[in-house]
Amino acid sequence: MLKKWVPLFGAAAVCAAAAMPQAAKAEQLTLCWAAWDPANALVELSKDFTAKTGTTMTFEFVPWTSYADRFLNELNSKGKLCDLIIGDSQWIGGAAENGHYVKLNDFFAKEGIKMDDFVPATVVGYSEWPKNTPNYWALPAMGDVVGWTYRKDWFERPELQKEFKAKYGWDLAAPKTYDQLKQIGEFFQKRQIDGKTVYGASIYTERGSEGITMGVTNVLYDWGFMYDNPKKPYDMEGYVNSPDAVKGLEFYKALYDCCTPPGASNVYMVESADAFKSGQVAMQMNFAFTWPGLYKDEKVGGNRIGFFPNPKEKYHFAQLGGQGISVVSYSDKRDAALQYIKWFAQPDVQAKWWKLGGFSCLKAVVDAPDFKTSQPYAPAFLESMAIVKDFWAEPSYAELLQAMQKRVHDYVIANKGTAKQALDELVVDWTEIFKDDGKI
Amino acid sequence: MNSSHQTFAEKASRLATEAAVRATPEPLAKRVRGFSDRAIAWLFIAPTIALLLAINIFPLFWAIYLSFTNYRANRPNAEVRNIGLSNYSRILNDPDIWASMQTTAHFVFWTILLQTVIGFGLAYLIDRKFRGHAFWTTLILIPMMLSPAVVGNFWRFLYEPQIGLFAYAVSFLTGIPTSDIQMLGSVQLAPWAIVIVDTWMWTPYVMLICLAGLRSIPDYIYEAAEVDRASPWRQFWSITVPMALPFIMLAVLFRGIENFKMFDMVNLLTGGGPGSTTEVASIALKRDAFEAWATGRSSAFAIVLFVAVFGLANIYVKALNRVKQR
Numbered sequence: 099m100l101k102k103w104v105p106l107f108g109a110a111a112v113c114a115a116a117a118m119p120q121a122a123k124a125e126q127l128t129l130c131w132a133a134w135d136p137a138n139a140l141v142e143l144s145k146d147f148t149a150k151t152g153t154t155m156t157f158e159f160v161p162w163t164s165y166a167d168r169f170l171n172e173l174n175s176k177g178k179l180c181d182l183i184i185g186d187s188q189w190i191g192g193a194a195e196n197g198h199y200v201k202l203n204d205f206f207a208k209e210g211i212k213m214d215d216f217v218p219a220t221v222v223g224y225s226e227w228p229k230n231t232p233n234y235w236a237l238p239a240m241g242d243v244v245g246w247t248y249r250k251d252w253f254e255r256p257e258l259q260k261e262f263k264a265k266y267g268w269d270l271a272a273p274k275t276y277d278q279l280k281q282i283g284e285f286f287q288k289r290q291i292d293g294k295t296v297y298g299a300s301i302y303t304e305r306g307s308e309g310i311t312m313g314v315t316n317v318l319y320d321w322g323f324m325y326d327n328p329k330k331p332y333d334m335e336g337y338v339n340s341p342d343a344v345k346g347l348e349f350y351k352a353l354y355d356c357c358t359p360p361g362a363s364n365v366y367m368v369e370s371a372d373a374f375k376s377g378q379v380a381m382q383m384n385f386a387f388t389w390p391g392l393y394k395d396e397k398v399g400g401n402r403i404g405f406f407p408n409p410k411e412k413y414h415f416a417q418l419g420g421q422g423i424s425v426v427s428y429s430d431k432r433d434a435a436l437q438y439i440k441w442f443a444q445p446d447v448q449a450k451w452w453k454l455g456g457f458s459c460l461k462a463v464v465d466a467p468d469f470k471t472s473q474p475y476a477p478a479f480l481e482s483m484a485i486v487k488d489f490w491a492e493p494s495y496a497e498l499l500q501a502m503q504k505r506v507h508d509y510v511i512a513n514k515g516t517a518k519q520a521l522d523e524l525v526v527d528w529t530e531i532f533k534d535d536g537k538i
Numbered sequence: 539m540n541s542s543h544q545t546f547a548e549k550a551s552r553l554a555t556e557a558a559v560r561a562t563p564e565p566l567a568k569r570v571r572g573f574s575d576r577a578i579a580w581l582f583i584a585p586t587i588a589l590l591l592a593i594n595i596f597p598l599f600w601a602i603y604l605s606f607t608n609y610r611a612n613r614p615n616a617e618v619r620n621i622g623l624s625n626y627s628r629i630l631n632d633p634d635i636w637a638s639m640q641t642t643a644h645f646v647f648w649t650i651l652l653q654t655v656i657g658f659g660l661a662y663l664i665d666r667k668f669r670g671h672a673f674w675t676t677l678i679l680i681p682m683m684l685s686p687a688v689v690g691n692f693w694r695f696l697y698e699p700q701i702g703l704f705a706y707a708v709s710f711l712t713g714i715p716t717s718d719i720q721m722l723g724s725v726q727l728a729p730w731a732i733v734i735v736d737t738w739m740w741t742p743y744v745m746l747i748c749l750a751g752l753r754s755i756p757d758y759i760y761e762a763a764e765v766d767r768a769s770p771w772r773q774f775w776s777i778t779v780p781m782a783l784p785f786i787m788l789a790v791l792f793r794g795i796e797n798f799k800m801f802d803m804v805n806l807l808t809g810g811g812p813g814s815t816t817e818v819a820s821i822a823l824k825r826d827a828f829e830a831w832a833t834g835r836s837s838a839f840a841i842v843l844f845v846a847v848f849g850l851a852n853i854y855v856k857a858l859n860r861v862k863q864r
Contacts, residue, residue, distance in 0.1 A: 305809050497831065
């Protein structure tokens with residue numbers, strides 16, 4: 099009797115063994131990212147991937163405040179939680195040098211994915227390490243940049259337009275220069291609108307993570323701040339603390355002092371969006387990812403909101419945000435993860451990504467004739483993405499960032515010393531960090 | 539007779555001894571496969587010791603080791619080099635670190651002073667056993683029972699210049715516009731904003747310890763003092779304060795150690811800002827270790843802090859013992 103069952107058991111075991119790889123193929127991938135609106139759009143988008151491949155997607159989203167801590171810890175400890183990660187642009191150097199990300203050159207070549215098909219600034223910002231070399235560690239996933247929103251409905255009020263023109267001699271409209279931006283800020287500061295006291299602008303001032311650095315650099319670039327000598331890497335004296343950079347930092351402080359709401363000493367993305375949504379400010383500095391949500395807002399969205407790119411001064415730049423998507427080298431499911439990237443790179447998927455609220459970096463999407471009219475914020479986004487510049491993406495970026503956070507917050511918010519002293523001290527800090535790194 | 543009686547006594551004693559031996563349970567060790575009692579004891583203690591070694595002792599020694607290296611937790615593949623005392627030298631010569639130590643000292647001093655004075659005062663009042671004192675005691679204890687995270691967020695809203703009750707109350711009393719009362723954004727006010735919250739939260743704790751001290755003073759001492767016609771003021775300074783002093787000092791010790799490592803409240807209220815005005819040592823350490831990822835250097839910083847707290851606490855405990863012996 100038993101003899102009869104043995105072959106059956108054997109066959110069943112063989113079938114089960116044969117089925118195992120299949121079961122492993124129809125697997126589950128975990129994608130790690132920050133918890134924000136675009137992440138919800140990605141969840142929606144990824145349903146198509148599951149429908150097409152049978153691979154289920156799970157998501158590990160953490161708030162921005164703990165995003166870097168959580169995932170850098172995960173990567174540094176060679177954890178297997180994330181198969182795919184949408185990591186911040188500054189992580190790319192460290193992730194590449196420490197072997198956290200899979201190098202994608204061969205995969206891109208094999209699958210015919212061309213980096214020329216993506217907006218050049220996003221390729222440099224999100225994918226390349228070393229910068230400006232064809233070594234790719236990520237696919238540009240979420241284009242983002244610091245820009246501005248304004249209360250179009252307030253700007254359009256005839257009585258305010260009249261008063262503004264009389265005072266400043268030009269029409270109240272989205273500013274093109276920083277002088278104009280400051281004038282508008284001053285004009286609205288502590289003004290009564292609909293029985294409520296409103297303020298000029300909300301700008302980044304957050305101390306804990308990267309907030310004030312993102313805001314300050316956004317302005318400093320336009321005055322002429324440079325991270326180092328273009329001809330001699332890591333030579334920072336006279337570039338980071340150039341007279342123009344000093345003027346830029348002084349301007350940021352002046353803007354903070356003149357035109358921000360009371361208690362705005364620790365503001366980043368969420369607080370800035372909240373200040374705008376609650377009708378507290380006329381203008382708001384924020385990353386472009388907030389724009390779709392603000393446009394949909396019942397109180398301040400629709401016709402009430404306008405968008406404009408960073409104003410210009412001597413130069414015209416904007417601080418790059420956004421991220422690329424990478425395959426974590428510690429993942430056991432590399433092949434499936436690569437398949438996700440292949441799927442995500444497709445033009446129709448990218449087009450849907452933009453539609454759902456993500457910011458595609460694919461030229462086919464952003465250069466499409468109807469792109470500018472597809473969303474009210476599309477022109478400002480396009481213009482901004484053309485002028486982006488990013489913070490250091492060095493492996494020691496975290497230490498470099500902390501030094502800048504301290505120096506600029508001390509000066510701008512805590513009134514400690516002068517702009518020149520703050521930038522001089524920053525050069526000392528950064529020089530020490532690069533010396534420790536053996537780069538100088 | 540005498541001899542036969544002795545024999546009987548001896549016999550009785552032997553029987554009693556045998557009965558006692560029979561009644562005494564066989565050593566546990568014998569029943570557990572020949573283990574000695576000491577071995578069994580070790581068997582029970584071993585998991586706790588292993589846990590202590592793994593969680594407390596090993597990380598301490600590991601941190602000491604790391605403090606002499608250039609190790610960075612975000613560079614797992616980089617070579618780890620022994621750099622001698624460089625980290626310690628950098629820590630001790632870094633003006634920013636000294637500034638954070640100064641900020642910590644400021645908080646520790648003012649919070650302890652205020653909490654001790656107010657806590658003792660409240661305990662003294664509660665000890666009078668007036669009508670409804672139990673209700674007031676419970677009410678006073680509430681802040682202490684809340685989580686620091688809740689307290690931090692709660693006070694952040696209270697301090698909010700535009701909608702916060704604190705700014706409104708100060709404005710109502712002083713006539714200063716609420717927009718000018720920026721408790722968390724002002725360099726002058728932010729340190730005091732944290733002192734106020736910590737005092738609000740932890741004064742009840744000091745009060746409880748002081749109350750225990752006051753209640754431990756026997757009534758007959760006061761009765762004797764009254765017979766000697768000592769004034770209430772004299773009774774307070776000659777009986778109440780000296781006898782409650784060990785308790786007060788204990789409260790100061792506990793609060794001192796706690797406030798030296800104060801983190802959660804500062805992190806929630808100001809995050810160390812504005813600038814670095816409220817960057818206490820624990821915040822500076824966290825930034826160095828988990829934001830700048832200078833693991834070796836931050837280990838040295840942690841060791842310096844540990845030695846400072848350990849040393850100060852030891853000196854203080856010796857003083858406390860002297861007061862108790864008086």
